[in-house]
Amino acid sequence: MRRVDYLNKKKRKNKGWIVASAIAVLVLGGGAAWTGAHDWDLKESAVSLKGVLGGGTEKSPADQSPVPPQSAEEDQAPASGGGEQPVPEEKDDASDALAGIGEYDDDRPLPSEPTYIDGVLLANKKYPLPADFAPGEDPEARAAFDEMAAAAKLDGFELAPFSTFRTFERQxxxxxxxxxxxxxxxADRYSARPGYSEHQTGLTFDIGEANQEQHWARNSFGDTEAGKWLFANAHRFGFILRYPEGKEDITGYMHESWHYRYVGKELAAKIHSENLTLEEYLLGGQKQKQRHEPEPADPAK
Ligand SMILES: [Zn+2]
Known part of the structure; x- marks a missing residue:
């Protein structure tokens, strides 16, 4: 077994810390994901969320509970060999860029500019948006959605975007x-703070199936035929499932089968086929180096 102190938050480069963070994020951040990511019937969501978080609720529908948090540990590569090998420099950079990425930085004010990495707008708990950033719904993203909806219709599904752009003020x-x-x-357990919602980018679409409101903003949507179609095809139109299962420690949010982000076809195809998150692609060194295999130990040392 690994010797990991799950409570030692100072070991920022230790993958165990990421695991510990993931658990905290699952508990604290899951709530924000639930309602922070959409404003469709927030009141009801808050009620359901309380149920999810164990607060108890009398009116939470039975099928409403999201997928139970998975062990983030299974996504973590086991520590090599058990020896305390020094971590190679390049890997360090990637780890640093992703360390704590799923958590709020309490001491930092909102920025004056949004964060673009290689031309891609990033909005998460670590990279919030300026309060006055209000681009409205992105026309290119809407056109891509319309194209996708037309394709879905041919296959028998009517997609409904029930929440897209949301202002800082609304949040x-x-x-x-x-x-x-x-x-x-x-409130922090079930609602995103203003400036931190990806919906403020205008590039995010919460998608459900028309006349199937019982699955809107619920992970039961992912189990429907429409939800499966969307997951399998969204990248062809430039959308990615933004908060995939098992990546909560990186995205900062629980899995949301309805929350899609427009990134363009090329990037979407890559992220989809390699099972990445936007954070991993932009910050994890996945762009430049395909895979950094550890170097064989230098026999001279
Ligand atoms: Zn959303």
Missing amino acids: KELYDQYVARDGVEA
């Missing part, structure tokens, strides 16, 4: 309501 309004009602600590 603040929602968040403040929850804080007033439940306090900051509780």
Whole structure:
């Protein structure tokens, strides 16, 4: 077994820390994902979320509970050999870029500029958006959605985008309501803070099937034929499933089978086929180097 101190947050380069973070994020961040990612019937979502988080609820539908958090550990490569080998420099860079990526940076104010990496807009708990960033729904993303919806229709599914662009002000309004009602600590468990929602980019579409509202913003959507179609085909139109299963520690959000992000066809195809997240692609060194295999140990040392 690995000798990992799950509580030692100072070991920022230790993968065990990422695992520990993942667990914390699952508990604390899962709530934000639930409602932070969409504004469709937020009140109901908050109620369901309380059920999810164990707060108990009397009106949570039975099929509403999201997929239970998976062990983030299975995604982590086991530590090599058990010896305390020094980590190669290049790997360090990638690890550093992704370390703590799924968590809020409490001490930092919102930036004055949005973060673009190689021309791709990134918005997550580590890279928030300026308060006045309000591009509206992206026309290219909408056109891509329309193209995708037309293709889906040919296969018998009517896709419905139930939440797309959302302003900072709208998010603040929602968040403040929850804080007033439940306090900051509780509100942070089920609502994204203003400036941190990817919907503020205008590139995000929460997608469901028309007339199947019972699956909207619920992971049961992923089990429907429409949800499966979307997952298998979205990349052909430039969309990626933004919060895939098992990547919670990196994205900062629980799996959301309905939340898709437009990144363009080329990037979407790559991210889909390699089972990456946007964070891994942009920050994890996946762009430049395909795979960095550890060098054989130098016999001279
Ligand atoms: Zn969403």
